[in-house]
Amino acid sequence: MAYTQSSRTWKRVDFGGLTSLQLENAEGWEKERRRMPLTDILEVRAGYNTDNLHRAAKHYHFQEAAPDRDKWVSALSYLLSKAKEQRAHFNEEAWIVQKFHEADTNKNGTLSFNEVWSLLKKMNLQISEKYARAYFKESEGQSTRDGVLDEKEFxxxxxxxxxxxxxxxxxxxxxxxxxxxLTTADLQKFLTEEQDFHNVDVKKAESILETFEQVLQDKQQEKLMGIMGIRRLLQSRWGNILKEGHEAVWQDMDQPLPHYFCNSSHNTYLAGKQMTGEATIEGYIYALKKGARLLELDLFDGEHGEPVITHKRTLIDPITLRNALECIKRYAFETSPYPVILTIENHVGLVQQRVMVLGDLLYLPHPRSAQLEFPSPNVLKKKVLLRGKKLGESNDVPDEIEGDDSPTKPTAPHANVPLDPAFSALISIPSVKLSQNIHADIKKHPKDGSPSLSENKVLSLYEGGSPIFAYTAGRFVKSYPKGLRQDSSNMKPVPSWMCGIQSVALNMQTAGEDLDLNTGLFRVNGNCGYVLKPDILLKGIGWPQNLSSFPSLYQQQSNVFSDPRSVIKPKVKLGIRVISAQYLPKAAPGKDIIDPYVSIQIFGVPRDEFKDKTKVIKDNGFNPVWEEAFEKDLHCPELAILRFCVKDWDSTTTNDFIGEFSIPVSNMRKGYSQIRLNTGFQHNPDESASLFVQILLVPL
Incomplete structure (x- = not known):
């Protein structure tokens, strides 16, 4: 069972052979942590699906069956699913009650002023003690003792x-x-005209009003929504910034696979840096739960007759391929039914290649796959595709780590590993090498062929006016970080996306702006791991008006595909009004109350790039108000991603990250939105921290 311990660290308790979970007596637990909130539990696993359990399973005493284990797993899993449903829409009252019980240190069902004052400080609020005492006194009601608040009074x-x-x-x-x-008619008008929701008639509006306005008037009186009702409304789906229906799979999933961006993981087996440490199945579980559909496996001969996964020319401790595949089979389709792609860098001898079996999950390519359109995500549901070298390829298709930007040189033992014909036949996305003549590659490469491009190669293609857009319109391309990134930092994904590259491999364990943008892109379409590329990358935009700006691009180019950067006339005016924030956390436990500001940034084609920020609000992370507006004309809104980032201003050191939210502009709903922020060291969704904004989208 995994649970959070703080914003920066996490701890694990594995129970497979335990008869009970006695957290009260667990060694190493601080006294106040012995009661663990349900919200701290991340996951419950049955069996041996962790690295520690695989090692512990070798000892007989650990393998003893626990008769009540299944009851624990079922009960906790049910409670977790219910908690997840509740977190989808922030229940402010329930959250306040939770804070009440956390602050009730002596567990007597009431809070003294000192307990309330301590809670307010923890919650990032700087107000005068006199002001707080006055509110406290006014809120005292019928408690059995003076000077305390019960739950209702709090x-x-x-x-x-x-x-x-x-x-x-x-x-x-x-x-x-x-x-x-608001009357029912007022609410209907607000939801349809201001909030851009459809199919909200009077009857629907009345039902919504009754849901969110808990104190209703006499039946003979007209039903009205007051301040608490509108507050609850905006914290629900009716205040979600995503367009209506876009949180589910809404795109056409019957087009060829190369027509979609694919959420992709780099060095999936690593949990930290790339030179030391250990490979881990946790990397695969984490990536799949984050929505990744492309995973990487670097295979080598193991010491005991089985292939292992590790990072070559490093001190990384390996894991067995068998354990990794069992883990992938278990979690592959838990968050999405759409295909999982395994990119294989193969250094395994002929005998051990035959161990690589995925059974019925494995997709077997059509005999004429090189001449046929690639199947669609719908056709490939619940299938695992292998991507890598296969027989018939030239030997000059490079391993991804051995690009021209790698700091290390290839070593001899596995430089040219012979391929097993039986294994080669399982490769459904064969590697190919992109040449200097991309137009020739379009004609000669198999339709299922897939090149891998290093970070530096992508930048040279993007900045050098290469006709890469025509190639990526029909073939699956993967980009990967340069070899110098041994700290597992991520490359910037936007240039790859602008080129139409489907798979931008990122280190899922490394939080930051680059991974935030990836999370933002794939949060739409049900977070299923596949997002349909816009028409501008699939069908082109015709012959550009400013041909002279990119002459090299069009020397051999037809008038079908062109660089998205060549769009001259803006299409949309985007208006952003940053109004306020609620319940922002501190930069770290124990730090001072924050001085927040909001950075607004647009990523996309160069003409659409934008960055600005609000003023700083001193000493208030609890409920800061900015009321500032920004606007930007967008030439290619279908490729633009908007990112809000809240930071803590500091005059002497780097401004600390507080929270962020990223979203494709084309998936935003106009109107008022209560945006739930991603906070903490790993930028995870926060239960309460939010940003209140208004969005305007005006066609030009």
């Missing part, structure tokens, strides 16, 4: 303390009489 205290004037203004604006409540 809810009242907290609601008053977190009054949001910006919502009062919104309520007056949306009300037909300029008052502090």
């Amino acid at each position: 809810l009242n205290f907290f609601t008053r303390l977190t009054d949001r004037p910006e919502l009062n203004h919104l309520l007056r604006m949306a009300s037909s009489d300029g008052g502090q409540s």
